[in-house]
Amino acid sequence: MTTMQDVAARAGVSAKTVSRVFNDDPHVTDETRQRVTEAMQSLKYVPNMMARTFRSGRASVVGIAVPDIGDPFFAAIIRSVDRESRARGMSTAVTSLGDDAELEKQTIEALLRLQVNGLIIAPISGDQSYLAPWLANMPAVFIDRPPTGITADSFVEDDFGGAFLATRHLFELGHRRIAFVGDIGDIVTTGQRLDGYLAAVDELALGRHPELVVRASTNGASQAVEALLDQGEPPTAIFSSNARTSLEVFPALQRLDRTDVALVSFGDFPMAAALEPSVSVIDQDPDRLGRLATERLFARLDTPAEQFTPATVIPVSLVERASSKPPSAR
Amino acid sequence: MTTMQDVAARAGVSAKTVSRVFNDDPHVTDETRQRVTEAMQSLKYVPNMMARTFRSGRASVVGIAVPDIGDPFFAAIIRSVDRESRARGMSTAVTSLGDDAELEKQTIEALLRLQVNGLIIAPISGDQSYLAPWLANMPAVFIDRPPTGITADSFVEDDFGGAFLATRHLFELGHRRIAFVGDIGDIVTTGQRLDGYLAAVDELALGRHPELVVRASTNGASQAVEALLDQGEPPTAIFSSNARTSLEVFPALQRLDRTDVALVSFGDFPMAAALEPSVSVIDQDPDRLGRLATERLFARLDTPAEQFTPATVIPVSLVERASSKPPSAR
DNA sequence: CTAGGCCATGTCATCGATGTCAAGCAGGAG
DNA sequence: CTCCTGCTTGACATCGATGACATGGCCTAG
Structure with missing residues (x-):
């Protein structure tokens, strides 16, 4: 050296x-x-950049932490944050949290150790109080799900409303047995979506059927679908609670030759429109989410004292495609 | 503070x-x-982690730089590197280089400024000599394409061989007019694949037809396909030189109602098997690539002096699906 | 001819945490 | 009672780059 x-x-x-x-x-x-x-x-x-940065205090880097870089939704957010940050002369450092809530703290702290100027985070654990001391020096903006245990800006989609919308949409097409497929991680988000689904089920007087609600680990969605359709009174429609599960649910339906089952995915994904049948989705507008989060982060960097609306809920919309169809005769 | x-x-x-x-x-x-x-x-x-790190010299972070986090191929590599690094007690910081070769240097230097312990990079520019001084202090492993202007370890797929394989495969199905769709960025990789394609075209005596070779920007693949098929003597098969373009080419074919045109994609992508018709791909095994690169990086960290084979070419394989079909009557 | 000013370069202190070494103090052994 | 040992704590230097300020030489205006 x-x-x-x-x-x-x-x-x-x-x-x-x-x-x-x-x-x-x-x-x-x-x-x-x-x-x-x-x-x-x-x-x-x-x-020795470390020495220079050490002296000046910061590295001109925005940190981003998401559960999974491979998820199309987060990938789109990252792209958007990256673009916005670059336009402001900052680069970004992304890290995946994985699905082990235990590791969140340690992964985030490794990122903060790099002395990033700000943090945009989609947390996985149910407690971010470990961030409290850091917030004194550096702004953090939560996306996709709000913080727990601390106060910070957040931009979340309307999970409840979107799930409600999707469920009602399927009801209006004539479905009476609508299944919910969630995953294990994403506690908060999946929970909200389940609540929205259940609220719609109640309001539409469909009756809660526990056997129609499955939570599958990332690689288990396939078996979950199989089990769902193998019941005495199988569902005629499936609401898949996020893009990651949808990427499994659709091929599973196809493999079982059951694409007659209606499907709505919470979260758009590449090729959703090109599949046969094309998949209806609740569009979350990740671009906008990323943009808003970045804008807020930079606003906090410029004027740390300023007051903002801490939590913003971004509306979602239904993109109707061919998988939105009435129950089949089958 | x-x-x-x-x-x-x-x-x-x-x-x-x-x-x-x-x-x-x-x-x-x-x-x-x-x-x-x-x-x-x-x-x-x-x-102040910066101060501690400054004193000790390193941050326990592996840097990863790829052209585009959203590309399924790179996303898979990142996942793999992340998993491997985590198993060794290091976290990762990922950054997107975008498609502007001019920005590569500055983006990488921002990453190095974080004083990462090592770097895994899939470069976009044609010259990495700016890295030379850094290499004295920190190992770097190139993936997807070899370094230019410096010497460093690299793990690349067999671009030439894969493209040759895909082209010959289409020939064997009976195709005589096979188009090549590339993109603007990725100079080296796309170039190698074009070479492989051309070598096959020559060997099979198909004759080089410049009008069958198009290079489209990320969002222009759609128009490119349209133009290709609009020729007097349109191709009966398309070789798409990477997953990113394939994500555009397929929907374009579908929109034009020309899924009768055969298609092979260099690089697998999510849902490739679920599309109608399912898309044949040259599988690059990003998992393995990421794993090998990470192993090499850590080997360099442990024993900087050791000699290794600097460049490794990873074989690719053809995954035959329904889009591999003979020319249509049309 | 000389004072003032500019320019090239150097010295020292600093950022925050921590390794080195030593001081200070208490308690026990001789 | 004294000396040694061991333990707690602090002063200082250090990591590498750089801001503030100083120095010394040369040029020019009066």
Whole structure:
């Protein structure tokens, strides 16, 4: 690790002069500049960015933490945050939290250790109180689900409303047995969506049928669908509570040759419109979510004291496609 | 920003003692420990990780840079690297390079500024010589495409071979006019795939037809397909040079009601098997790529001096699905 | 000819945490 | 009673880069 000192010694100048050359300070003679430049090259000098950042306090990086980078919804959010941050001269560092709530704290702290300027987070655990001390120095904006145990800005979709909307939509098509497929992680979000589904079920007097509600781990959605359809009185429609499960549910229906079962997915996903039948979705507008979160983050960076509406709920909309269809005769 | 000094003043001890309490040094009396702990809490002290890291040199983070997080191929690689790194007690910071080669250097340097322990990179520009000085301090492993302008480990797929394989496969099905759809970015990779395609075209004596080779920007693949099929003698098969373009090409074919045109995609993507017709792909095994790259990175971290095979080419395989079909009568 | 000013360069302190070393104090052994 | 040991605690230096300020040389205006 060559330092400015080393370069300075080699060039026969002081470290300060090396610093000046490095930072294009005009108050250096060409001759000195050249000697220093040569020394830098021959010693392969790289600035210790950590030292510079340490001195200035921050790294000009926005941290983003999401449960899963592979989820199309989060991928879209990341894209959007990335674009907005870049436009403001900051780069981004993304990290996946996985689905182990225990690891959230430690993963986030590893990210914060990088001394990012701000954090955009879609948490997985049910408690973010460990963030409290950090918030004194750095703004955090929650997306997809609100914080628990601390107060912070948040932008969430209307999980309850979207689930209600999807369920009622299926009801209006004539369905009376509508299944709910959720996953294990995403406690808060999935819970809200389940509530919305159940509220619709109650309001429409469909009766709650526990056997129609399944929560499958990421790779188990396939079996879950199979079990659902294997019942005495199988559902005629499925509400899949997020894009990740939908990516499993659809192929499962196809494999069982049961694409006659209606399907609505909470969350759009690539190719949803190109499938046969095309899949109806509740569109969450991840682009907007990412944009709003980034704007808020930068607003907090500019004027930390300012008061904002802490929680914003973003409306969702139903995109009707071919998988929205009446019950089949089958 | 409360520092150890502040806590020390509050607790009536020296900063060093605060440091000791913070690091669970046993040589502190319970009484002092308690006073310091209280002071830390009331002042909401958080350690300046930057300062600690600065002193120790590294952050325990692996940096990953890819052109686009949303690309299913890179998303799968990131997942894999993330899993492997986590198993070794390191977390990851991912950043998107976008498709502007000019920005690569600056984005990477922002990442390196975080003083990551190592870097896994799928570059977009044609010159990584700017990395040279950094390599003295930190290992870097290239994936998807080899480095240019510097020497470093790399793991790449067999772009040439895969493209050759796909083209020959289409030929064997009876196709004689096979189009190539590439994108603008990814210069190296796309170039290799084009070479493989052209080599097959030559070997099979199909004749090079410039009008069958299109390079579309990310959002222009749709028009490109339209233009291809609108020719006097349109292709009967399309070789899409990466998953990102395939995500556009397929819907375009569908919209034009031309799913009779055969299609092979370089790179698998979610739902490729569920589409109608299911899409044949050249499978790149991103999981393996990520795993190998991470293993190499950690090997370099453990024994920097060791010699390894610098460049590894990972074979690809053809996954035959329904879109592999003979030319239609149309 | 000289004072004032500009310019190139250097010295020192600083950011926050922590390793090194030593001081100070208490208790036990001789 | 004294000396040694061991334990708690603090002063200082350090990591690398850089801001504030100082120094010394040269040029120019009066």
